Amino acid sequence: MAAPTMDRASSSAASPVQTLTISKALNMGLRAAMEANPKVLMMGEDIGKLGGVFRITDGLQKDFGEQRVLDTPLAESGIIGTAVGLAIRGYRPVCEIQFDGFIFPGFDQIVSQVAKLHYRTQGKIKLPMVIRVPFGGGIGAVEHHSESPESYFAHTAGLKVVSCSNPTDAYWMIQQAIDCDDPVLFFEPKRRYYEKAEVDTTVAPGPLFASRTLRTGTDATLVAYGPMVRTSLDAAAAAAEDGTSLEVIDLRTLSPLDLEPVFESVRRTGRLVVVSEAPSEASIASEIAARVQQECFYSLQAPVLRVTGFDTPYPPSKLEEEFLPDLDRVLHAVDRSLAW
Amino acid sequence: MSSPEQWTHPEPDAAPAATAAKPTAEQVIAGLRATDEGGADLVQLLTPEGERVQHPDFDIDITAEELRGLYRDMVLIRRVDREANALQRKGQLGIWVPLLGQEAAQIGAGRAMRPDDMAFPSYREHGIAWTKGVHPTELLGIFRGTDQGTWDPVERKFHPYTIVIGNQVLNAAGYAMGQKFDGKVGDDDGEATMCFFGDGATSQGDVHEGFVWAAVYDAPLVFFCQNNQWAISEPTERQSRLPLYQRARGYGFPGIRVDGNDVLATLAVTRWALEECRHGNGPILIEAFTYRMDAHTTSDDPTRYRLSDELELWKLKDPIERVKVYLVKQQWADQAFFAEIEAEADTLAEELREFCVNMPDPPAERIFSNVYAEGNPNLEAQRDEFLSYVSGFAGGEH
Numbered sequence: 001m002a003a004p005t006m007d008r009a010s011s012s013a014a015s016p017v018q019t020l021t022i023s024k025a026l027n028m029g030l031r032a033a034m035e036a037n038p039k040v041l042m043m044g045e046d047i048g049k050l051g052g053v054f055r056i057t058d059g060l061q062k063d064f065g066e067q068r069v070l071d072t073p074l075a076e077s078g079i080i081g082t083a084v085g086l087a088i089r090g091y092r093p094v095c096e097i098q099f100d101g102f103i104f105p106g107f108d109q110i111v112s113q114v115a116k117l118h119y120r121t122q123g124k125i126k127l128p129m130v131i132r133v134p135f136g137g138g139i140g141a142v143e144h145h146s147e148s149p150e151s152y153f154a155h156t157a158g159l160k161v162v163s164c165s166n167p168t169d170a171y172w173m174i175q176q177a178i179d180c181d182d183p184v185l186f187f188e189p190k191r192r193y194y195e196k197a198e199v200d201t202t203v204a205p206g207p208l209f210a211s212r213t214l215r216t217g218t219d220a221t222l223v224a225y226g227p228m229v230r231t232s233l234d235a236a237a238a239a240a241e242d243g244t245s246l247e248v249i250d251l252r253t254l255s256p257l258d259l260e261p262v263f264e265s266v267r268r269t270g271r272l273v274v275v276s277e278a279p280s281e282a283s284i285a286s287e288i289a290a291r292v293q294q295e296c297f298y299s300l301q302a303p304v305l306r307v308t309g310f311d312t313p314y315p316p317s318k319l320e321e322e323f324l325p326d327l328d329r330v331l332h333a334v335d336r337s338l339a340w
Numbered sequence: 341m342s343s344p345e346q347w348t349h350p351e352p353d354a355a356p357a358a359t360a361a362k363p364t365a366e367q368v369i370a371g372l373r374a375t376d377e378g379g380a381d382l383v384q385l386l387t388p389e390g391e392r393v394q395h396p397d398f399d400i401d402i403t404a405e406e407l408r409g410l411y412r413d414m415v416l417i418r419r420v421d422r423e424a425n426a427l428q429r430k431g432q433l434g435i436w437v438p439l440l441g442q443e444a445a446q447i448g449a450g451r452a453m454r455p456d457d458m459a460f461p462s463y464r465e466h467g468i469a470w471t472k473g474v475h476p477t478e479l480l481g482i483f484r485g486t487d488q489g490t491w492d493p494v495e496r497k498f499h500p501y502t503i504v505i506g507n508q509v510l511n512a513a514g515y516a517m518g519q520k521f522d523g524k525v526g527d528d529d530g531e532a533t534m535c536f537f538g539d540g541a542t543s544q545g546d547v548h549e550g551f552v553w554a555a556v557y558d559a560p561l562v563f564f565c566q567n568n569q570w571a572i573s574e575p576t577e578r579q580s581r582l583p584l585y586q587r588a589r590g591y592g593f594p595g596i597r598v599d600g601n602d603v604l605a606t607l608a609v610t611r612w613a614l615e616e617c618r619h620g621n622g623p624i625l626i627e628a629f630t631y632r633m634d635a636h637t638t639s640d641d642p643t644r645y646r647l648s649d650e651l652e653l654w655k656l657k658d659p660i661e662r663v664k665v666y667l668v669k670q671q672w673a674d675q676a677f678f679a680e681i682e683a684e685a686d687t688l689a690e691e692l693r694e695f696c697v698n699m700p701d702p703p704a705e706r707i708f709s710n711v712y713a714e715g716n717p718n719l720e721a722q723r724d725e726f727l728s729y730v731s732g733f734a735g736g737e738h
Contacts, residue, residue: 067521073556078510078549085514088494089522109546112504113511120488120500123710157711157719181713256716 016202022164023193025171026056028201030094032171033178034064037092040178042069043079044096044132053098054134054193076106080131084113087127092178100135101144101314107152114183115158130177134190135163136227136277137309137324140317147314148278150226153185154255154287160209161255163187165229167197168205169252176208187254189227211258213265217247220271220334223262223288225251228275228325235330246334254284262288263295270301271337275325280308302340305333374539374580377629381585383609384599388657390665400608404672410451410603411663411673412681414443417467418660419685420476423692424466424483428638432696433483437464441601441633444659445566447471448606449534449628452614458519458533460499460512464566465536472498476688477695486699506544509535509563513550516559516622525560530618532560534610540571542587543579551591551625560617562610563588563625566600568632573645585627593623600628601659631657704730 020028034040042057042064048071051058061069072079076097083093097103103110110131117125137146154161160182164170170188177184206212214229215236224232229250236246247265251257266272272292274285289304307325315323383398421439428436439446442464450471453459461468469479474491481487482501489500502508512535524531541547542565554561567584569576576584588595594616598609606628613624631654635642667673708723 073549073552075545075549075552077546078513078553081507081510081546081549082514082517082553085511085516086518086521087514088499088511089515089518091518091521105545108504109507109510113502113507117500118713119711121493121710122487122490123713124492124494125500126713128713160712160716256718 017198017200019196020167020171020199021194021196022167022170022189023054023056025167025199026164026174026188027058027060029171029174030057031060031063032201033094033175034060034068036175037178038068039090040068040092040094041086042094042096043072043083043086044070045072045074045079045098047071047096052096054190056132056134056188056193057096076102076104077109080106080109080114083129084109084117084127087129088125092128092130094130094132094178097131097133099141099145100133100147100149103131103133103149106131110153110159110183110185111156115156118182119158126181127183128178128181130174130180130184130186132174132186132188134193135187136189136191137314137317137320138191138227140320142317143314146317146320148276148309150185150187150254151278151283154257154284155282159183159185159255160253161185161187162208162253163189163226164252165189165192165224165226165250167195167199169250171199171201172204173208173252176204180208187226189229192227192230195230209253209256209258211249211251211253211261213247213249213261215246215248217245217269219245219269220273220337221247221249221262221265221269222273222275222330222334223249223251224275225254225284226277228277231325231327232275232330235327235334238327239331239334244334244338251284257284257287257291259288259291259295262292266292266296267299270299271334271340272296272300272304273307273330273333273337274304275307275330277309277324279311280306281311283308302337305337307333374576374583376583381583382597382599382629383605384602385604385608386602386662386666388601388662390662390669392666395605398605398608398612400604400611402604402607404667404670407604407663407667408673408677410447410607411660411667412684413447413451413467413470414603414660414663415681416685416688417447417470417476418443419689420470420692421466423689424476424480424696425634425638427480427693427696428483433480433638434485436483436638437466438632438634438637439464439466441631441654441659442566442568442628443467444603444663445600445606445628445630448600448603449536449564449610449626452607452610453532453534454614455497456531457614458497458499458512458515458531460508460515460533460535461501462505462508462537462541463501463503464538465501468534468536469498472496474498476692480692480696480699484696484699486702506537506541506546506550509537509541509544509547509550510553513553513557513559513561516554516561516617517557519560520558520620525618525622526620528618530560530620532562532614532617532622534562534564534614536564536566538571539565539567539569539576539579539584540574541565542584551588551593551623554623555591555593558620559623560620561623562613562617563623564610565625565627566630567627568600568630570632570636570642570646572636572640573642583627585625588625593625595625595627597627597629600630601657601662603659603663630659
């Protein structure tokens with residue numbers, strides 16, 4: 001998958017710093033987790049021989065066998081519901097939901113059992129399982145292949161929800177999620193799967209449930225997660241050319257939210273724009289807006305603005321460029337905030 | 341005992357074979373009605389009149405002591421059930437889910453399990469809980485609203501009660517897959533899992549998916565369906581055209597219908613099914629044909645949807661009475677024994693009552709405890725804020 005890079009591939013195959021795509025970084029992270037703990041299992045549709053429709057599990061069944069990389073029957077409730085039983089038995093299942101829009105047959109098991117068993121049993125049952133979900137649009141797909149359902153899960157007590165935005169986080173966050181004793185929904189930005197960056201595979205850059213400031217700035221703060229982090233960084237770079245200094249924070253964790261860095265930033269910039277592909281109503285972006293106005297009320301120079309998908313079903317793909325927040329819409333919101 | 345291969349291809353006793361003419365569609369359907377008792381397919385070893393009968397595929401060697409034990413189990417759990425029902429009527433429980441009439445199905449199945457076998461109950465499985473060593477007092481908090489089940493499910497091999505219909509079937513399938521992955525299946529020392537659900541649950545997607553999963557992974561799982569004829573107000577024919585046990589064939593594993601009011605037959609069939617599973621020949625579906633003698637829950641009113649005639653008919657098939665008759669006929673028990681069990685039941689009921697009325701309400705912190713294994717700082721802040729608010733009322737009138 002990863003084309004050999006000129007400088008590093010020749011020097012050392014085991015070099016601690018490698019240029020990786022998000023998809024390859026996820027694949028290597030999963031492999032590392034399986035090597036570290038024999039109880040880690042992969043479950044999903046087409047994840048074995050095929051290596052997953054996005055090849056995230058490529059080669060894992062060949063190396064770890066059919067009992068650790070399970071090509072399951074085609075039923076998402078079954079994947080999640082049997083993973084619960086395996087977790088009770090002491091395994092650490094990693095479920096792949098093939099596309100965001102197919103998670104709903106498993107929704108009942110996730111909300112009724114995965115999220116609640118630890119609470120109902122007051123800690124006697126732990127469910128250390130990960131549900132991987134390639135999410136978001138921008139790939140020209142048919143219906144149900146481009147959705148952003150993360151808010152449903154962030155709204156559900158008992159679940160943890162994270163999203164990676166770059167190869168380093170892909171490599172490390174998936175391993176940290178597998179190590180976590182709570183169930184973790186892991187949202188992968190599918191349209192960014194093939195973006196590349198250098199990854200240091202020797203040391204994790206920080207804890208899983210922490211947001212991170214990727215670019216410092218003074219005029220306004222952009223908060224994003226998953227695929228919109230790249231859009232926000234591009235917007236900040238473009239704004240800088242016009243003399244506007246934007247701070248960019250990658251949330252990384254959607255539940256629990258880690259908003260201290262956001263509060264700290266807004267207290268300095270006085271302005272916040274939240275960027276997300278998901279519809280805005282009752283969303284992660286709404287929650288951030290509510291909390292920021294509560295914590296930073298006297299620092300705000302403008303209302304918190306949200307740049308999101310619209311409150312519609314995901315449209316036919318010929319319209320997705322209009323539907324999805326892009327650099328211009330982000331900058332337009334920044335302008336409105338600055339002009340307030 | 342017969343091999344599972346025989347059971348994967350049962351002869352459907354569908355059409356009226358006596359007539360040479362091709363049966364009509366209506367006749368075929370009528371012959372397969374989900375509520376038909378199954379004739380020769382129904383495994384029964386002890387008739388409602390207390391007669392020991394033979395079955396070509398299943399039998400059981402039962403000692404006097406074992407049968408007295410099964411009788412005791414059923415009498416005690418029935419008393420627990422009636423006492424809890426009364427506690428609800430007195431306002432001590434918010435709701436109760438009666439098992440009345442299903443004692444043989446549960447005690448027979450429960451006593452077939454070994455200590456290492458795992459059980460996934462629905463919410464009416466007080467008899468299974470009993471056989472797993474979960475004391476009836478441990479069930480009360482669920483219905484009183486003080487907890488959601490306090491026993492350790494892993495240590496006790498008894499999963500929490502599951503209220504969302506059918507969810508536990510997939511969880512059980514996964515657990516049984518784990519037993520297989522752990523290498524605990526394949527010989528006399530093998531482990532198996534039992535999953536309990538009702539006739540209504542058989543319409544749920546999770547149950548069908550559980551059948552598929554257990555089948556394709558050869559999981560050591562006994563699906564134990566208590567067909568008590570009623571899913572709240574809906575009769576079994578609203579769930580299925582076909583007798584439920586015959587569904588197994590479509591998934592590629594054996595399905596057997598047992599007289600669920602016959603503790604001997606239930607014990608024999610479940611033991612066989614568990615043996616097959618622990619040797620690697622699972623899964624197996626057992627349909628225990630029984631009857632819900634009381635309401636769905638204490639909030640339900642069965643007079644709105646079923647006739648008392650039906651109830652009267654099933655009273656004649658009482659699961660406990662037939663064992664008592666047989667014990668007496670065999671001279672395996674005398675009046676002193678029955679009196680002793682009655683006294684034990686009285687004591688247990690009193691213990692239940694005392695325990696129930698003295699259960700303390702949980703503290704407010706309980707709302708927030710154990711939502712996560714590794715914590716959540718935002719939730720902790722919410723908890724602290726609320727507890728601080730609550731403490732502001734301490735000692736004052738508000």
